[in-house]
Amino acid sequence: MGSNMAECHPVAFRWPLKARTDHDAVLMHVDPRFTRTSAACNLHVPIRAGSDIAFLGALIKFVINSKRWNEDPFFREYVVNYTNAATLVNPEFRDTEELDGVFSGLAPDGKSYANATWSYQRNQAPPKAKGGVGPFSDLLLQQVPGRPKTDPTLQDPNCVLQIVRKHYARYTPDLVEKVCGCSAEQFLKVAQTMLDNSGRDKTANITYAVGWTQHTVGVQIIRAAAMLQALLGNIGRPGGGVLALRGHATIQGSTDIATLYHSLPAYLNMPDGRKKHDSLKEFILTEAGPLATSYWGNYPKFAVSYLKAQFGAAATAENDYGYDYHPKITGDHSHMPMMLDMAAGKIKGFFVMGQNPAVGGQNARLQRKALAKLDWMVVRDYFETETAAFWRNSPEVLSGELKTADIKTEVFFLPAAAVAEMEGSFTNTQRLLQQHDKAADPPGDARSDSWFTYQLGKRLQKMYADSASNLDWGIKNLAWDYEPEAKEVAPWRIKDEPSAYKVLKEINGVTVADQKPLATFANLKEDGSTACGAWIYTGVIPEDGKNNAARRKPDQWISPNWGFAWPANRHIMYNRASADSQGKPWSEAKKLVFWDPDADSGTKDPAGNTVRGKWVAPSGEGIDFQPTKAPTMVGKDAALGFDWLSGNDAFIMRADGKAWLFAPAGLVDGPLPTHYEPYESPVANRVYRQQSNPVAKVWRTEGNVYHGVADPKYPIVVSTYRVTEHHLSGTMSRWLPWLAELMPELFCEVSPELAAEKGIRNAGYVTIVTARGEIEARALVTRRIKPFVIDGKKVHEIGLPWHWGWQGNAKGDVANDLSAMVGDPNVSIHEGKVFTCDIRAGRKGGRS
């Protein structure tokens, strides 16, 4: 669901297809359109775009009410031990069933939640532990709360399972029919297949992509899938899980080593002026306090080591490791508000590297007009992208809305090196770091992206070298030395590329004193004696001269010696759950990580005898658990990290060690996924009075006008998506004639029923209109698209791949001119997967 795997990740689809042909695996595709993925599956179930939570909620209800789930001891053992099903929630909590679509804690203005009532019931806090662990850890130790209360019989009305049961009581097959538009029979087939293929001997997987993320409820859709998989015992086990298929070579790396406003590398939050972040101590206590009983108990080590990597020798305990000189965010500075602030003239200078917001950005027209407000812009790419060319031939310039002479933006285009022309690493969608070597110099003045940032930094550091101002302390003291060794650049014409090895070594982390790489993040310290750019990558360079991302020894299964899967070469997260509560494999077929009571743990007891018992994985898989913690071991109450966690707390990054069916914290829009209609929808919410996500991010500004619910002017649902033959905004595909001819121009997929209603001819032109813009496209009339009947009302959907722009060998209007800026409240992702529009036959401006 939410993924068109065969089209957008064709090579990855090799494996499920092989499972189908060689092992009779059942592939099911639940998707609004019949795509090349659907064609390769056993079953395709069409659902209306934006109705995923209704479908998934009904799957959850089906599973927990099924005879097998209630009788097969596997499910009980997995759920009671590894999920928070048994945990008791604050009795003040009120569900959407009681408040008609919202949870308790909604602010009077209806725009935000306070989550106090979503919390766990807890035992009394433990007596304060003695310190001596470290300056920050000692403070965290004073904050450790009591353990959550549980009811392992799962009967308490406040226990999570009962809350979940109540929450989804109305998510029936009949409701699925009315909300999603598929038949109850189709739904039941999917539900039964998921259940039949889960258990001790079998696992089922759910794969998604941006079909799930690009919604105002995106995070909650994925949560719903995670809940279902946790209930079915499908997490932490081979063949199970919820697999995110991401779309760019190192989009995972860009998230891990975040170039994102809200995040420091390795998932530490960015210091925030609105939070109690006034000193490093307060930052750590605010951020790590609620997490400290998980592996995040090591947060002080991660944070201090990050600052040591940032500022090197200038970062000392006395100056809080330079924390005061680190910037703080003060609001949502993500892509959409960034472009709105640019349009408002707040932003003067803009670096655009390997991105094409003039095509790829939501409400792209608004984004292009924002570029005209800049003083300067630097574009780095291979070709003259639409973003680079906006000032000379954008639709706004051609229409006269903007005049080139009036656009004061100073524009620099810097040519970029291709992947084969530089050395570096990518992190793929399964967290696997892989090294790519340099094969040739890039042509002419083309340089790597790292070269640009490094050389810019060197210049700036020189310019600030004499500054005595505190404001310039950060740039002046930045640790910025990645000069290549002679042998690294000897074969090449370009001699001043930074050393990729030195950068990766800093990301990996070193001991400050001898600059030796850290072999594992377990060796990090909170006293400033280690520096580490991103702790989750520690181990990629375990010793000088050894790069695990460059390992290239495959095998037939996990391939532990191919690249490096963060963290610590663990390919399947939470894989402690691949063994039962006693540490035994659930079954021979699904054996991965298990407890070997006779194995030498590598430690000795005080009497000098070998301590026996440790977790093992014959496949070479990294073990995502404390290596010698016995399955039956009970964690200490007044402790941090692994010391607090017990032997069956498989979910080590959660503060209670459990997979969360109910999220007591971490989400701003509710502890349980709930069906809301998309922000723009042709129908009213059938399930609750609350129409859409109450706390969705909306920006009601000029040029970003929204459509009403069941807006008669815009009755048709539209989804944007990709096709195999192109890549995203087309920068890496539309300039390639081999790809251009495969999908030459923008087209719009339309059902024959809608085509008949509107007089649309196959291969003829159609014009698609929203309050944001108007574009034309070629029509592709196909029965792969179908109208839905939603609660008795016929709802048409159209499909619009968004790869095209006005530059390149393959051209077309910009599909994103139609979409609005509206976003998920947790992560500020847009809702490009579903909004409303109108369509008519013929070209823009009434031409036929």
Add this chain to the structure above:
Amino acid sequence: MAKGMFIDTTICTGCKSCQVACKQWNGLAAEPAHFGKRSGVPYPVADNFTGDSYDNTGSLSATDWRHVRFIEQIDEQRREKRWLFSSDSCKHCSDAGCLNACPTKAIVRTDLGNVVVQQETCIGCKFCIPSCPYGVISFSEETGTVHKCTLCNDRIHNGLGTACAKACPTGSIRFGEVPDLRRRADARLAQLKGKGEKAQIYGYEEADGLKVFYLFTDRPGVYGQPEQPVVPQRRLVLCSLVTILTALGIGVAALVNFRERLNGKEEHHES
């Protein structure tokens, strides 16, 4: 030992990787007929949108040695839904009409059984074009010669498989020795039939056996392949007017067939 390919259309996902991999290895440009000039634009712009499902390249050509067909079979109620994909190329017939028709022996069969056009010998007479029952060979105005898939002649004579088979993400295109491929095809056919699916092999009998053969789940005509391909007699074409006329006659039939599979679409002019 004869080399060939087995195309299992049931696991093709229509990604067109084979089309690109073929062009990349063989140094083939994008098909010029797919591009036009636009005023003020210094480079060619693709203008070949067809509206024929996801097939915009339409047919094999002098620069398109591979072509993936898209066949949508969906009933009005959306109860029966199939989208068939089939990657087509030269079949390297055991009785190759093109080779038979070539008056200059420019078209030869190598020791590995593949049929190749020797560019320096080809005089561009185009006799081979109607002699191919599959519409595989195409004439290039630029070179004045005909072109088609060589079964990656250079690769296979250096111990490699074809570029398309190597690239194919799902293993739908398999390269190998023909008897091995036939065993694989028979096993897959049996597997599918065991599940009650309608399936057949295309290419065991046709043209004395195609070295590139297919597993179909519908009749060959649905995939644009002639149900009963006719290969001209194995005689030197130049010597016999009768043969030429026969060949041309069959060629017209083949072209009709070829047009049929374009599904009523206007064909690109070849000159």
Add this chain to the structure above:
Amino acid sequence: MAISRRKFLKITSGAIGGGVAAEIGILNVDTAAAAAKAGKAPIKSGRQVASICPYCAVGCGQIVTVSDAGEIVDIQGNPDSPINQGTLCPKGAATYQLVKNEQRWSTVKYRAPGSDRWEERPLEWAMSRIAELTKKTRDANFNEFQDLPDGKGGTVRKRVMNTYAIASLGGATMDNEWNYLHQKLMHALGVVYLENQARI
């Protein structure tokens, strides 16, 4: 749609291979001789460099072949990779044309404010100018403190050490190493409008 055949596009510069059939072409040659010659046919060869596909996040292994002259002559799937086992999708298979492409720009282009054209400029000049603009914009718009809501209806003065005048938007097909360097430099400068394709 009537399209007349035009001249072949010469977009694939450096295209080699495919010349094998031509090499065996001698008038009236017999098939056995042709075959014998074909058996010695040269193919693309050279130094092989391990790489990763630049497109999606599946992470298919690629092998880049470099000629003796240092030119990239071929990019194919890496058969050793446990991810793709030598296969590639159409985009991955087209990577060669991404690298070797006549439309690719390899010089710095500059558009002065209000100008209607690109001008070519030296890389060094551009880097100096960009550094100058970055410093100027930052220094003129740097915030040491800012009054922020205190949650009780009032405001409180907070140290923020940032600038809202510079924004950065990066793609997600750029190396981990770039991401690291770039976040490091941007944070050192106080840039908080720091975003990446990874969000959307």
